[in-house]
Amino acid sequence: MGSLLALRDVDARYGQVQALRSLSLTVDEGEIVAILGANGAGKTTTLRAISNTVNRSGTLEFAGRPLGRKGPEATARLGIAHVPEGRGTFSELTVAENLRLGAYARRGSLRDDFTRVFTYFPWLERRGGQEAGTLSGGEQQMLAIARALMQRPRLLLLDEPSLGLAPLVVAEVFRIVKELNHREGTAVLLVEQNARISLATASRAYVLEVGSVAFEGPSSELAARDAIRRSYLGY
Amino acid sequence: MTISRSTAIGVGATLVVAAVIALLPLVLSDYDLSTGATVGVFFIAILSLNIVTGYTGQISIGQGAFMAFGGYTTAILTHNHGWNDLATLPVAALVGFAAGFVVGLPALRLHGVYLALTTFAVALAVPQIAKNYSNFTGGTEGLALPTHSGLWLYGMAWSIAGVMFVFSWLLLRGRTGRAFRAVRDSEIAASSSGIALPIYKTLSFGISAAMAAVAGSVYVLVINFVNPDVFGLSLSLYILIGVVVGGLGSLWGVIVGAAFVELLPIALTDSHISSSESVPVIFGVVVIVVMAVVPLGAADLLRRLLQFGSSNRESAKSPLGTEAR
Amino acid sequence: MTAISLFNRTTWRPSRSWIVPAAIAAGGVFLVVGSLRSSLFAQQTVSGLANGGIYASLAVALVLIYRATEVINFAQGALATFTTYVAWQLIDWGLGYWPAFLCTLVIAFVGGLAVELAAIRPVERRGSQLTVVIASIGLLILVEGAIGRIWGNQVKFMPAPFPARIYHVGGVAFSLQDLGTIAISIASVVVLWLFFRFTKVGLGMRAAAVRPAAARLVGIRVSWMLSLGWGLAAMLGAVAGMLAAASPSVLLQPNMMDGILIYAFAAAVVGGLESPAGAVVGGLAIGVLLNLLGSYVSWITPQLLLPAAFVLMLAVLLVKPSGLFGRSRTRRV
Numbered sequence: 081m082g083s084l085l086a087l088r089d090v091d092a093r094y095g096q097v098q099a100l101r102s103l104s105l106t107v108d109e110g111e112i113v114a115i116l117g118a119n120g121a122g123k124t125t126t127l128r129a130i131s132n133t134v135n136r137s138g139t140l141e142f143a144g145r146p147l148g149r150k151g152p153e154a155t156a157r158l159g160i161a162h163v164p165e166g167r168g169t170f171s172e173l174t175v176a177e178n179l180r181l182g183a184y185a186r187r188g189s190l191r192d193d194f195t196r197v198f199t200y201f202p203w204l205e206r207r208g209g210q211e212a213g214t215l216s217g218g219e220q221q222m223l224a225i226a227r228a229l230m231q232r233p234r235l236l237l238l239d240e241p242s243l244g245l246a247p248l249v250v251a252e253v254f255r256i257v258k259e260l261n262h263r264e265g266t267a268v269l270l271v272e273q274n275a276r277i278s279l280a281t282a283s284r285a286y287v288l289e290v291g292s293v294a295f296e297g298p299s300s301e302l303a304a305r306d307a308i309r310r311s312y313l314g315y
Numbered sequence: 316m317t318i319s320r321s322t323a324i325g326v327g328a329t330l331v332v333a334a335v336i337a338l339l340p341l342v343l344s345d346y347d348l349s350t351g352a353t354v355g356v357f358f359i360a361i362l363s364l365n366i367v368t369g370y371t372g373q374i375s376i377g378q379g380a381f382m383a384f385g386g387y388t389t390a391i392l393t394h395n396h397g398w399n400d401l402a403t404l405p406v407a408a409l410v411g412f413a414a415g416f417v418v419g420l421p422a423l424r425l426h427g428v429y430l431a432l433t434t435f436a437v438a439l440a441v442p443q444i445a446k447n448y449s450n451f452t453g454g455t456e457g458l459a460l461p462t463h464s465g466l467w468l469y470g471m472a473w474s475i476a477g478v479m480f481v482f483s484w485l486l487l488r489g490r491t492g493r494a495f496r497a498v499r500d501s502e503i504a505a506s507s508s509g510i511a512l513p514i515y516k517t518l519s520f521g522i523s524a525a526m527a528a529v530a531g532s533v534y535v536l537v538i539n540f541v542n543p544d545v546f547g548l549s550l551s552l553y554i555l556i557g558v559v560v561g562g563l564g565s566l567w568g569v570i571v572g573a574a575f576v577e578l579l580p581i582a583l584t585d586s587h588i589s590s591s592e593s594v595p596v597i598f599g600v601v602v603i604v605v606m607a608v609v610p611l612g613a614a615d616l617l618r619r620l621l622q623f624g625s626s627n628r629e630s631a632k633s634p635l636g637t638e639a640r
Numbered sequence: 641m642t643a644i645s646l647f648n649r650t651t652w653r654p655s656r657s658w659i660v661p662a663a664i665a666a667g668g669v670f671l672v673v674g675s676l677r678s679s680l681f682a683q684q685t686v687s688g689l690a691n692g693g694i695y696a697s698l699a700v701a702l703v704l705i706y707r708a709t710e711v712i713n714f715a716q717g718a719l720a721t722f723t724t725y726v727a728w729q730l731i732d733w734g735l736g737y738w739p740a741f742l743c744t745l746v747i748a749f750v751g752g753l754a755v756e757l758a759a760i761r762p763v764e765r766r767g768s769q770l771t772v773v774i775a776s777i778g779l780l781i782l783v784e785g786a787i788g789r790i791w792g793n794q795v796k797f798m799p800a801p802f803p804a805r806i807y808h809v810g811g812v813a814f815s816l817q818d819l820g821t822i823a824i825s826i827a828s829v830v831v832l833w834l835f836f837r838f839t840k841v842g843l844g845m846r847a848a849a850v851r852p853a854a855a856r857l858v859g860i861r862v863s864w865m866l867s868l869g870w871g872l873a874a875m876l877g878a879v880a881g882m883l884a885a886a887s888p889s890v891l892l893q894p895n896m897m898d899g900i901l902i903y904a905f906a907a908a909v910v911g912g913l914e915s916p917a918g919a920v921v922g923g924l925a926i927g928v929l930l931n932l933l934g935s936y937v938s939w940i941t942p943q944l945l946l947p948a949a950f951v952l953m954l955a956v957l958l959v960k961p962s963g964l965f966g967r968s969r970t971r972r973v
Contacts, residue, residue: 133857152857153856153862164853164854168851168853168857169854170847184858185859227858421958429962429963432909433954433957436906436953443943444943444944548898552714552780552781555774556774560774592785595781595782595788596789601778602774602778603759603763603782606763607762
């Protein structure tokens with residue numbers, strides 16, 4: 081059985097600067113995988129490499145087929161939902177419009193999707209007409225995840241979901257991610273600075289250093305190794 | 316003081332071009348020489364636009380209006396008051412400077428596209444005002460001016476062009492030029508380094524308008540006629556095309572821009588590649604193609620060709636950077 | 641990009657919230673009171689609104705393109721004139737006015753799309769905004785030249801869509817032409833609003849204009865949205881052109897829309913370049929104001945109308961540099 085997502089020897093660069101060097105990782109169907117590491121290690125770049133919003137080379141395969149030169153519009157249609165750093169909220173549009181946009185790549189009625197989204201985020205239903213930019217940081221993060229959910233993705237790419245959020249809100253966000261994964265079977269690849277909660281949520285993790293994988297393994301194992309925790313994960 | 320390779324090439328190229336221009340009268344007919352004088356007019360006008368837009372980063376699409384100030388000054392002084400034509404040029408420059416200053420003041424509050432559209436409106440408004448106050452300006456019938464031989468016009472136009480070129484070069488090398496470029500590249504950085512923005516921004520408009528006014532005066536002498544349509548919208552647009560095709564922020568490109576704008580339409584008709592009706596169509600297509608292929612203008616093309624052999628490659632940044640947005 | 645999304649009902653409010661609506665309300669009151677007291681005033685107001693409707697349509701076209709690309713399309717007027725000539729040609733070949741009108745809208749849409757693909761996209765790829773502006777100026781020269789080449793430079797007669805009927809209401813004479821022009825221009829802007837507000841593609845276009853990077857991530861083909869934008873803008877331009885040609889004071893000739901383009905620029909600028917609502921308000925205001933100035937201020941001759949519009953534009957910009965409905969941008973250091 082092949083992986084849902086497979087990266088092999090992927091390089092990526094910003095102009096002259098090389099951000100990823102021979103990076104390899106996999107994500108299986110229904111898994112939650114975390115990418116950890118210091119600032120500048122290439123975590124966000126990895127996600128960008130998948131949706132092809134950065135100059136990249138190497139082998140990238142999704143559901144057994146190579147991603148080739150497909151741009152972000154195409155990867156979205158393949159079933160990959162990328163929630164970028166900063167959430168990518170359409171601040172000037174309403175909450176309801178943001179949700180509708182999540183399902184842009186799909187055809188057909190959205191009624192079931194709205195229902196599903198409201199079971200995870202009941203408060204969204206009441207705020208449909210509110211301008212999305214006026215939501216709090218935590219609410220925008222949840223809106224971003226809800227938007228991704230509208231897409232019915234097979235793989236969810238989450239970039240720094242905890243950024244700028246209070247600890248209680250972060251806990252809630254990760255709880256929802258875990259619930260999503262459990263109930264919908266959506267695979268999740270998440271990039272995070274907050275290693276502790278990531279290792280608690282993900283089953284496996286990769287630790288990046290200067291654009292390559294330094295360590296990988298089950299979360300429990302990585303959390304148990306003091307050396308890794310202190311040097312790479314900061315706690 | 317070591318002279319850099321590009322400066323040496325630039326100076327050399329300028330001398331070659333100057334020599335060619337000086338020698339052309341030997342081979343051209345009198346009629347062609349007055350066309351050559353028109354190229355000189357565009358040279359001065361494009362140079363003036365380069366100062367305010369290319370070097371100081373303030374988009375101005377109103378050069379035609381400043382040219383009108385100069386042209387009408389010359390026309391009124393010679394026609395109504397019998398002045399000697401060349402004597403009117405300094406007056407035109409002063410009038411132009413004043414007009415530029417007046418435009419430059421409100422321009423301090425406007426940026427990017429708003430400034431572009433406002434100057435564009437100026438370009439259209441001024442001829443309309445000229446049409447309106449016809450007892451003063453001769454209205455649509457216009458004013459006639461004394462004629463001169465093509466050779467005289469050519470000599471005058473290019474001498475003035477030469478003087479303007481040297482003046483611009485000296486200005487832009489010095490402290491003022493550095494201040495202009497600082498304003499263009501980042502107003503915030505410039506003002507926090509102590510550069511008085513309002514002074515330099517209005518100064519650039521003033522100088523640019525003064526030069527454009529002189530261009531207008533020369534133009535009026537070349538066609539020995541003036542009426543509001545002479546300085547209409549097309550003139551401002553062609554000058555803008557000229558400065559971009561030549562390369563914003565480059566003095567060397569100005570000659571290319573001037574030649575492009577004035578000679579290409581003539582070349583198209585004369586060589587019978589197209590009928591005269593199709594000339595604007597082809598010209599428009601060429602402008603679009605040039606923008607697609609060489610967006611930073613001839614100067615950039617030249618720069619890239621020159622650096623092809625050398626090891627240090629600078630990235631060619633669009634001179635307007637973020638100001639234009 | 642910090643563009644205001646098209647007609648988003650929760651972002652009607654400009655930055656200093658009460659000044660602008662108050663000014664507009666005051667203006668409206670002035671017009672109504674004046675109209676009730678003088679029949680000349682009323683007539684000039686209505687015909688001013690009709691002109692204003694034309695300026696507003698073209699201004700919204702400009703704003704559509706500007707919001708998505710931060711480029712001013714200098715060729716918008718020339719494209720409008722071209723499509724009006726197409727309408728003339730269809731009528732000349734025997735088609736009825738309204739069928740020709742609708743056909744022209746379709747042709748304009750396709751044409752606008754084609755122009756974006758052929759002339760603008762290759763330039764956009766590598767150039768800055770100024771480069772695209774120059775390309776649009778090249779396009780302006782090209783299109784006006786093409787009109788002259790295909791149809792010649794003589795004035796053509798464009799039949800009027802409305803029979804020359806005058807309605808008398810309380811001693812005031814209103815022409816059907818003026819009323820029809822107001823109706824059609826408002827209707828086209830409203831239809832466009834409905835499109836943006838209620839259709840999926842419209843939502844996609846708004847998203848692409850506001851946040852192109854995020855839009856790509858949800859699967860929106862941003863460059864297609866751009867082409868569509870040009871197509872819609874061309875359609876609006878066609879409406880403006882056809883209405884203008886029908887108006888008694890405008891003649892169908894290659895440079896027909898040159899002056900109107902300026903008024904449309906002024907309208908767009910006054911309203912705030914990223915606000916279609918502002919463009920409509922701006923257009924109507926300029927139309928009415930210029931008409932009233934022309935009638936009541938004796939030294940303002942027809943030639944001074946354009947400078948008057950310029951003064952108006954400058955006055956608004958000096959007080960509010962980003963236009964009445966514009967959002968002032970904070971400049972990041």
